[in-house]
Every structure is written in C-alpha cells, then in structure tokens.
Amino acid sequence: MSKPVVAITRPKDRAKKACEIVEKLGGSAILAPTLDLxxxxxxxxxxxxxxxxxxxxxxxxxxxxxxxxxxxxxxxxxxxxxxxxxxxxxxxxxxxxxxxxxxxxxxxxxxxxxxxxxxxxxxxxxxxxxxxxxxxxxxxxxxxxxxxxxxxxxxxYKSLFPMDDKTVKELIDMIENKEIDAITFTSPLTVENFFKIADNKQELAKILNDNLLTVCIGPITANVLEKYDIAYIYPDTYTVPDMMELLFKTWREENE
Missing domain, CATH: 3.40.50.10090 (Rossmann fold)
Incomplete structure (x- = not known):
C-alpha cells in the first residue's frame, strides 16, 4: 500500500506536531498554511x-x-x-x-x-x-x-489571511493534479481562507469530494465545510492526534 500524502492547512507555528504525526503514521505531510497568527x-x-x-x-x-x-x-x-x-x-x-x-x-x-x-x-x-x-x-x-x-x-492575537498564499496555490495545483490523498482543517478560518484563494471554488469542492479524504478537527469547522458542500469526517475527541488517527484509519480502510 502506498503512503498517503496529507495536506495540513493549520498555521505554520502550530503545524510541526501535525506533520510529525503524519510521518509517524506512515504518511507524507504537505504544509500549506491558510491562516497566520x-x-x-x-x-x-x-x-x-x-x-x-x-x-x-x-x-x-x-x-x-x-x-x-x-x-x-x-x-x-x-x-x-x-x-x-x-x-x-x-x-x-x-x-x-x-x-x-x-x-x-x-x-x-x-x-x-x-x-x-x-x-x-x-x-x-x-x-x-x-x-x-x-x-x-x-x-x-x-x-x-x-x-x-x-x-x-x-x-x-490576530488571525490573518496567509501572508504567503503561494504555497496554498501550489497545494491547489497538487490537488487538481491528484497528488494529494487527504486534507485537514483545524478551524473555520482555515477552510474559509483556503476557498478564498481558490479561483474556481465549485470545481475545487468537486475535486475534494471525488478524489480526497477531507478531515476536520470538529463540528464547528465541519459547519463551514458544509457551506461548500464538502463531505468530511471528524473524530469524537477534537484534537489533532485524534484527527490524524481517524484520517489514517479511514484512508487505509478505503484503500485496502
């Protein structure tokens, strides 16, 4: 089984642990912050x-x-x-x-x-x-x-639109080229800013639903994904480790 490529959209200063968990669970992490703090x-x-x-x-x-x-x-x-x-x-x-x-x-x-x-x-x-x-x-x-x-x-602190949106645009290109297996969102703003940067929001939403596993940290972030008609899952306990555990469990079940 190939290892999944997981996109992490959380702020850069909070993303280190998430990237480590992805690597530990056997995946490859792509960091593209859609929010700066x-x-x-x-x-x-x-x-x-x-x-x-x-x-x-x-x-x-x-x-x-x-x-x-x-x-x-x-x-x-x-x-x-x-x-x-x-x-x-x-x-x-x-x-x-x-x-x-x-x-x-x-x-x-x-x-x-x-x-x-x-x-x-x-x-x-x-x-x-x-x-x-x-x-x-x-x-x-x-x-x-x-x-x-x-x-x-x-x-x-201020929650800012990403000062460097180049990495997010590069992530969107990777998603369109089917180079990403899963994407994670840890707050409503990570979702909102992601779609603000996208040129074609409806097409991006369709690609996410057709080709990616979308995992969010909990119901508040899920509400924003629903606004964009994105199918999602989230863990019973709203933490990054639990989110990643659910992601890998679900991805492996779908790719056995």
Missing part, C-alpha cells in the same frame, strides 16, 4: 492585564493566547490568582508548563462544551477574562454573560 499587545489586552486582581476566572481558548501573554506581559501569568478554564489538551499543557493550575477543561473541546460546564457548575456573578482573537465566535462571552457573569474580552 500574530500576537498583539492590544489596548484591550493591556486593560485585561491591569484588571488582573478583579478576575475570578480566566479562559484560555488556544495556546497562542498564552504565547502572547508571555511575550508582552510575562509577569501576568506568574502572578495570576484566579481560576483557569481552558479549551483543549494542548492549551492546558502549555498553561501547566507555565506554572498554572487548570481548574476546568471540558470534554467537548469547543466553546459550547465550556459553556455547558459553566452551566452545570452554576458559575454566575463572576468576573471572567477572555483573551483571544477578535475574529473568534461571539457565543462564549454572550452565553457567559447570560449566566450573570461580567466578561472582559481582550484581543491577544
């Missing part, structure tokens, strides 16, 4: 840092948030004295690596999963800081406020 020391982030002592909770939704705080406000993490909720194993591990204790991590690694945990625990009348990207979905702060909490939002 840039830490920013925004006024809203400075405001959150200044209100550190008012916080009852802080929520980290991605590792990039922690990277940004470490870059611009390293003392903030060292002196943080509130409860911490995170979304995802990777975010939790990086928080712990920085000396923090994770008080809450939902089994469902989505904003919706975290909201359910806050509802179950009847967490209300709390001041909650959420440093994240400004382009993130509004559901998390909105639902926490509905529970009676005060939310302090802060922009910790």
């Amino acid at each position: 840039e830490p920013v020391n925004s006024e809203s982030l400075k405001n959150l840092v200044s209100k550190k002592d008012e916080l009852d909770w802080i929520i980290f939704t991605s590792p990039t948030t922690i990277v940004s705080l470490n870059k611009f406000h390293p003392e903030f993490l060292k002196s943080l004295n509130c409860k911490l909720a995170v979304i995802g194993n990777k975010t939790g591990k990086l928080a712990e690596k920085n000396g923090l204790t994770v008080d809450l991590m939902p089994q469902d690694f989505t904003a919706e999963g975290l909201i359910e945990e806050f509802k179950k625990r009847e967490i209300t009348n709390q001041t909650i800081g959420i440093p994240r990207t400004a382009s993130a979905r509004p559901i998390l702060p909105e639902e926490l406020e509905k529970l009676g909490n005060k939310v302090i939002l802060a922009e910790a």
Whole structure:
C-alpha cells in the first residue's frame, strides 16, 4: 500500500506536531498554511492585564493566547490568582508548563462544551477574562454573560489571511493534479481562507469530494465545510492526534 500524502492547512507555528504525526503514521505531510497568527499587545489586552486582581476566572481558548501573554506581559501569568478554564489538551499543557493550575477543561473541546460546564457548575456573578482573537465566535462571552457573569474580552492575537498564499496555490495545483490523498482543517478560518484563494471554488469542492479524504478537527469547522458542500469526517475527541488517527484509519480502510 502506498503512503498517503496529507495536506495540513493549520498555521505554520502550530503545524510541526501535525506533520510529525503524519510521518509517524506512515504518511507524507504537505504544509500549506491558510491562516497566520500574530500576537498583539492590544489596548484591550493591556486593560485585561491591569484588571488582573478583579478576575475570578480566566479562559484560555488556544495556546497562542498564552504565547502572547508571555511575550508582552510575562509577569501576568506568574502572578495570576484566579481560576483557569481552558479549551483543549494542548492549551492546558502549555498553561501547566507555565506554572498554572487548570481548574476546568471540558470534554467537548469547543466553546459550547465550556459553556455547558459553566452551566452545570452554576458559575454566575463572576468576573471572567477572555483573551483571544477578535475574529473568534461571539457565543462564549454572550452565553457567559447570560449566566450573570461580567466578561472582559481582550484581543491577544490576530488571525490573518496567509501572508504567503503561494504555497496554498501550489497545494491547489497538487490537488487538481491528484497528488494529494487527504486534507485537514483545524478551524473555520482555515477552510474559509483556503476557498478564498481558490479561483474556481465549485470545481475545487468537486475535486475534494471525488478524489480526497477531507478531515476536520470538529463540528464547528465541519459547519463551514458544509457551506461548500464538502463531505468530511471528524473524530469524537477534537484534537489533532485524534484527527490524524481517524484520517489514517479511514484512508487505509478505503484503500485496502
């Protein structure tokens, strides 16, 4: 059996582990980031840092948030004295690596999963800081406020259209030439930007459905794939390792 060629569209600074997993599982990885992440020391982030002592909770939704705080406000993490909720194993591990204790991590690694945990625990009348990207979905702060909490939002990084779209165009050429076996998407923006770069979106969608196995990290990203009529699969646990395990299991079953 030939080894599958897997396209990885996640940001470059997050893609190393994904590429390693592909190689370990017996595939060949092609990296073509459709999203760039840039830490920013925004006024809203400075405001959150200044209100550190008012916080009852802080929520980290991605590792990039922690990277940004470490870059611009390293003392903030060292002196943080509130409860911490995170979304995802990777975010939790990086928080712990920085000396923090994770008080809450939902089994469902989505904003919706975290909201359910806050509802179950009847967490209300709390001041909650959420440093994240400004382009993130509004559901998390909105639902926490509905529970009676005060939310302090802060922009910790920007989610940018890829500054180098040449590699994505090269990936699309490889897809059209049937040189790619599977493609992975780890966030809604990785899908949106991929199709923004494509000249013929309908034709590309048809090629993906006819020739590639499309795997995404979870239901939120899947919703965007549905918009483009792309057939997809995603794992029960929304992590990159589980996504890759599912990809290789499915690919081998289809190519035996």
